[in-house]
Amino acid sequence: MALLIDGKRISAEIKDELKEEVAQLKEQGITGALAVIQVGNDPASSVYVRNKKRACEYIGIDSLSYELPEETSQDELLALIDKLNKEEHVKGILVQLPLPEGIDEDAVIRAISPKKDVDGFHPENVGALMIGQKGYISCTPAGIIQLLKRSDIDIEGKHCVIVGRSNIVGKPMAILMLRENATVTVTHSKTRNLKEICKEADILIVAIGKKEFIDASYVKDGAVVIDVGIHRDENNKLSGDVKFDEVEQLCSAITPVPGGVGPMTIAMLMNNCVEAMRHE
Numbered sequence: 001m002a003l004l005i006d007g008k009r010i011s012a013e014i015k016d017e018l019k020e021e022v023a024q025l026k027e028q029g030i031t032g033a034l035a036v037i038q039v040g041n042d043p044a045s046s047v048y049v050r051n052k053k054r055a056c057e058y059i060g061i062d063s064l065s066y067e068l069p070e071e072t073s074q075d076e077l078l079a080l081i082d083k084l085n086k087e088e089h090v091k092g093i094l095v096q097l098p099l100p101e102g103i104d105e106d107a108v109i110r111a112i113s114p115k116k117d118v119d120g121f122h123p124e125n126v127g128a129l130m131i132g133q134k135g136y137i138s139c140t141p142a143g144i145i146q147l148l149k150r151s152d153i154d155i156e157g158k159h160c161v162i163v164g165r166s167n168i169v170g171k172p173m174a175i176l177m178l179r180e181n182a183t184v185t186v187t188h189s190k191t192r193n194l195k196e197i198c199k200e201a202d203i204l205i206v207a208i209g210k211k212e213f214i215d216a217s218y219v220k221d222g223a224v225v226i227d228v229g230i231h232r233d234e235n236n237k238l239s240g241d242v243k244f245d246e247v248e249q250l251c252s253a254i255t256p257v258p259g260g261v262g263p264m265t266i267a268m269l270m271n272n273c274v275e276a277m278r279h280e
């Protein structure tokens with residue numbers, strides 16, 4: 001039977017550790033807030049924003065939410081970020097992605113002070129990760145490292161195959177796995193022999209955004225499978241990029257959707273917020 005990697009449990013464990021740390025900081029007079037900005041009202045985004053707010057309340061940091069209308073201009077958004085950059089109590093700023101068309105995401109990410117960029121999306125933080133220097137690390141890949149470590153899964157020397165090369169998951173994931181001494185292969189939509197390469201993975205990390213794309217024929221016996229995908233059907237049922245029922249039969253450990261990687265993203269966001277408070 002495959003080990004079910006319980007992201008819900010592990011994220012709760014991390015949030016409890018952070019809650020304690022926030023209480024200690026409070027005793028030293030250190031408090032802070034996370035500012036979350038959402039432009040437009042995409043229902044999926046609203047779910048994530050709500051979960052972030054709840055996590056802030058749980059660990060004991062203030063949360064400020066800015067719900068801006070779909071027609072907000074880039075200049076208005078940049079002006080709000082500028083204001084929050086200067087506000088001392090605001091330790092973290094998160095602009096929910098994707099943004100409506102007509103707003104330049106790169107310009108928005110660049111406008112956030114790297115010290116408050118708790119998403120780890122700013123080029124300064126991405127660059128620091130690349131060369132092993134201190135900085136905020138993108139929450140989803142950082143959460144996956146925690147899932148593996150806290151499930152006692154060895155990474156060193158393993159062949160890790162990543163499916164997907166996005167700036168927020170695939171690319172930083174590759175750097176983090178390298179840092180843990182894995183041998184890393186990054187694959188993507190133009191990869192030839194994708195199936196053969198995936199079948200060589202000791203650890204297979206799937207972040208391609210295609211519902212149940214990875215079936216048992218892509219997975220080596222005994223591999224560890226991490227599913228970053230999240231898809232919602234008409235009945236609001238969630239599924240991932242991996243055909244769970246089929247793959248579970250032959251792998252040694254697997255993350256479910258929901259309850260796998262998703263909750264870890266939020267736990268690591270909270271971790272970055274606490275780090276931001278400590279920097280004061």
Ligand SMILES: Nc1nc(=O)c2c([nH]1)NC[C@@H]1CN(c3ccc(C(=O)N[C@@H](CCC(=O)O)C(=O)O)cc3)C=[N+]21
Pocket residue numbers: 047048051094095096097098119139230257258259260261262263265266
């Ligand atoms: N600036 C920015 N930072 C992000 O971190 C960011 C973003 N934009 N845009 C969208 C993605 C997606 N994301 C998720 C967070 C939590 C769950 C999560 O909690 N998932 C639950 C299920 C929640 C549900 O019911 O939908 C689970 O998998 O168990 C999922 C996805 C953060 N993102």
